[in-house]
Amino acid sequence: MPTADADTDTLVFNIEEELDWLPNRPESVVVCTRCNHVLADASDVYEILGSSEHEFVNPYGVVHHFRCYKHALGCAAKGSSHHADTWFPGHTWQLATCGNCDDHLGWRFEAGDEFFGLLVLKISTQNLNSQP
16 A cells, blocks of 8 residues: 555656646746736847847837847737838738737737837836845
């Protein structure tokens, strides 16, 4: 008959195996500065045209400084996709808003794959592993 220790060891082993299937908890996250909603894993930066940060001017003369992320699950893409005035050749764009407060945070770009360009002034990074 198995002992309680053997049953516990088996249970712990099974739980550890299951945890291997879970994605790792990020060390830090990107949040909306307006409402603190989590937008992305801070390490999920995306490089395009040789950089993950860009500064472009729109047709109205407004300068936009943004950082690119492969995934931004806390964002919502709004409106139609546009080909005109894209900063990344071959990519369409949509507005990207906070999934919580709906503040405009940047753009979702797509050309087969997708990435998000989030305005540096409207996001911040929070460390999840900070010690009190």
